[in-house]
Structures are given as C-alpha cells and as structure tokens.
Amino acid sequence: MKGKKIAIDAYNAIYQFLAAIRQTDGTPLMDSKGRPTSHLSGIFYRTINIVESGIIPVYVFDGKPPEEKSAELRRRIEIKEKAMEKYEQARKEGEIRSMKKYAQMSSRLTNAVAEESKELLQAMGIPVLQAPSEGEAEAAYLTHKGYTWASASQDYDSLLFGADRLVRNLTLSGKRKLPNKDVYVDISPQFIDFVTLAKKLELSREQLIDIGILVGTDYNPEGVKGIGAKTALKIIKKYGSIENAIGKDLDEKDIDFDYKHIRKLFLDPKVSEPNSTIEMENPNEDRIREILVNEHDFNEDRVANGIARLHKGMKISKNMERQTGLDKWF
DNA sequence: CTTACCTA
DNA sequence: TAGGTAAGG
Missing domain, CATH: 3.40.50.1010 (5'-nuclease)
Structure with a gap:
C-alpha cells in the first residue's frame, strides 16, 4: 500500500x-x-x-x-x-x-x-x-x-x-x-x-445492505428476530431482496421498521466533497511538543524520537509520490 | 496499542 | 534477532 x-x-x-x-x-x-x-x-x-x-x-x-x-x-x-x-x-x-x-x-x-x-x-x-x-x-x-x-x-x-x-x-x-x-x-x-467480494458471494451492494438490515445495523439494532447471518444470506440469495421475501420466508409483522429508508441511509448517506487537495504537510514540531510534552506530560525523548521518525517517513513518502507522479509522464 | 527493555 | 513483559501518562 x-x-x-x-x-x-x-x-x-x-x-x-x-x-x-x-x-x-x-x-x-x-x-x-x-x-x-x-x-x-x-x-x-x-x-x-x-x-x-x-x-x-x-x-x-x-x-x-x-x-x-x-x-x-x-x-x-x-x-x-x-x-x-x-x-x-x-x-x-x-x-x-x-x-x-x-x-x-x-x-x-x-x-x-x-x-x-x-x-x-x-x-x-x-x-x-x-x-x-x-x-x-x-x-x-x-x-x-x-x-x-x-x-x-x-x-x-x-x-x-x-x-x-x-x-x-x-x-x-x-x-x-x-x-x-x-x-x-x-x-x-x-x-x-x-x-472480488461481491463476485464471490454473487451479491450486489444493495443485497449486502439487505442482509445487514435483516441481522441488524446501527439504524435497526435489533434486526429481525430469529434471523442471523446464515438465514439472512439464504433469504436474500433466494429472493433477491427484502420486499420479494416478505409474505414468504419473511413475516411482514416481524419487520417493524422502515427498511427502505434504512437502505437509503446506506446507499445515499450525507457526505461532503473535500474542499481542498488531501496532502501531508510538514509537521509543526513545536506544536507537537507543546501538546504532548508541555500539556500532557509525555516523555520528551520519546516524542523527539517520534518526530524524527515522522520526518523521515514523510520525506520518503513525498519522494515516492514525486516519482510515481513522474512515471505517469513516461 | 506501542515502545523499550530483557533474555535466550 | 525473536519472543516475552513491563511501562507509557
């Protein structure tokens, strides 16, 4: 990586x-x-x-x-x-x-x-x-x-x-x-x-979400009673979606939450566009020392050693980025 | 969780 | 140098 x-x-x-x-x-x-x-x-x-x-x-x-x-x-x-x-x-x-x-x-x-x-x-x-x-x-x-x-x-x-x-x-x-x-x-x-995962499981992202909803997500922590990972996989493989399984292997009254809405929270979550390019910058050594050593009593030598490692790591990283950037030209 | 140090 | 353990703040 x-x-x-x-x-x-x-x-x-x-x-x-x-x-x-x-x-x-x-x-x-x-x-x-x-x-x-x-x-x-x-x-x-x-x-x-x-x-x-x-x-x-x-x-x-x-x-x-x-x-x-x-x-x-x-x-x-x-x-x-x-x-x-x-x-x-x-x-x-x-x-x-x-x-x-x-x-x-x-x-x-x-x-x-x-x-x-x-x-x-x-x-x-x-x-x-x-x-x-x-x-x-x-x-x-x-x-x-x-x-x-x-x-x-x-x-x-x-x-x-x-x-x-x-x-x-x-x-x-x-x-x-x-x-x-x-x-x-x-x-x-x-x-x-x-x-690779989707191919192996022969499932789409929507179907993976439906499996998640059946077993329980942050938006419906309880999931559907009696359904764990294995049953959920079996049901979605068999019917393709929650709506197609309702009235068959899924009982409508067991689904006491708005599964379509939860599906949308995963498919279309609130996100934002980054407002600048995402790059590393030179570390502010004084500020790091101020936070760790002065404010929070970290060992000065350990912090100094960490800062030195950070510098070296960033330098190599930057060089590599320049090289891969150059590679694109040739 | 990560580092630093000790032992084999 | 690998593996275990105590300390880090």
Whole structure:
C-alpha cells in the first residue's frame, strides 16, 4: 500500500485506543491533571508507523449522527452505564481482571478527546477531514470517488456505505489479546476488495445492505428476530431482496421498521466533497511538543524520537509520490 | 496499542 | 534477532 492514501475512520481508531491503552487494572494513561491521554499516545505512535510504511493516512472525523441512529446511541450509553456499575463492584472486590474489562467497556469518546486528537494530527501535518455526519460514510465516499485508495475501519459497514476497498487491522503490532484471556492471536492487515467480494458471494451492494438490515445495523439494532447471518444470506440469495421475501420466508409483522429508508441511509448517506487537495504537510514540531510534552506530560525523548521518525517517513513518502507522479509522464 | 527493555 | 513483559501518562 506504499504511496496510497487511506481514509481512516477516526472515531473507530480513537475508541480502540481509549479502550486498549490502559494499565492492568483498567486505569487509562493520564497526565498530571488527571486527563486521559491514551488517545494521544495511540494516534501519535500508530500514525508514525503508518507514515513510515509509506501510506498517507487521512483521518475522517464524525459529524452529527443521523437521527435514525439515536436508539443505537442510547443503547450504547446504557451498556456503558451498566459496565460502570460492574466496574465499581469489581473494584470493591479487588478483581483486577474484571476491573480492566469493565473500565474498557465504559470508555467514552468525549468532545475534548476528539478535539485534542484533531489538533495533534494537524500539528503532525496529517490530513484531517470533518464529515458532515457519519465518518465511515464520508470515508467510503472518498474511496469510491478515488480521493483515497481505501477505507480503514474495523466495521464492515464501510462496505455497505460503498467503500470499494476496506482495510481492517491497519496496524503494525501483530498481536491482539483475546477478550478475557491471556491469549494473544496474530493479527495481520486484512484487505477486502468489494468487487472480488461481491463476485464471490454473487451479491450486489444493495443485497449486502439487505442482509445487514435483516441481522441488524446501527439504524435497526435489533434486526429481525430469529434471523442471523446464515438465514439472512439464504433469504436474500433466494429472493433477491427484502420486499420479494416478505409474505414468504419473511413475516411482514416481524419487520417493524422502515427498511427502505434504512437502505437509503446506506446507499445515499450525507457526505461532503473535500474542499481542498488531501496532502501531508510538514509537521509543526513545536506544536507537537507543546501538546504532548508541555500539556500532557509525555516523555520528551520519546516524542523527539517520534518526530524524527515522522520526518523521515514523510520525506520518503513525498519522494515516492514525486516519482510515481513522474512515471505517469513516461 | 506501542515502545523499550530483557533474555535466550 | 525473536519472543516475552513491563511501562507509557
């Protein structure tokens, strides 16, 4: 993927950092004022790795979520509140393992966390885009239109939103811990090309969306009762669409939501055209140091080392871009 | 999650 | 140099 621009679902990445970068008992990394810094650590070091590998990252931030997502957002808040209670209980009992698990589950991506992340990326000279609504939809649009070569997210929704290429596990660390166990599994980047996928499954994007709607999406979290991935695939393969299956393998009264409207949210999401060319810029070293070292107590030597790596990575990336640009002439 | 350090 | 582990803020 050297020399390619990749649209990164920023909230997806930040949320993972908030959940994962913690001590054994679940305490997040914090500065001397008690503010969380896990997101800054994750963004700083991973972005440097990505740039060093020759990829040009483009971070796409969420805007205002669509009204149709509010039930799902409420559901997530409830889960977090329950996790918070369980964390308290685990803390009283001194159950370190459980403390970490429930602390991770109660991670909240606050406004401050999102804004600080943007500021750090901008100081690093990394392109940042603000989506009007769903970041994942905007990233998919950028990829579909060729502004970026692929979208990076852990969520498969990217494909429903029309991303022609999806990269999962865009990270250099080759290990991931299995939930609740001391077992690590090897993780490597996973690349999904939509055309190849659609051919293999013999499904269109619309049909993939219908399968999603049957099993449940952010806009209808419950899905259709009794229908999981296997049945949904079977039904859409057999009838081609939800409407054709209603009255046959689908009972109309089980579909208590506007599936045509949800389909449209995926097919035609609110997105915007980028208002300038998407390029990396020279890092503002002083600003990076100001944010990480002065404001948030990062180790000066580590930050200096990171900045040096970032510089070198960008230089190679820029040279490569010039060369591939030249290649087009010959 | 990523880095830094230690051991074999 | 690979693999395991503690620390990072």
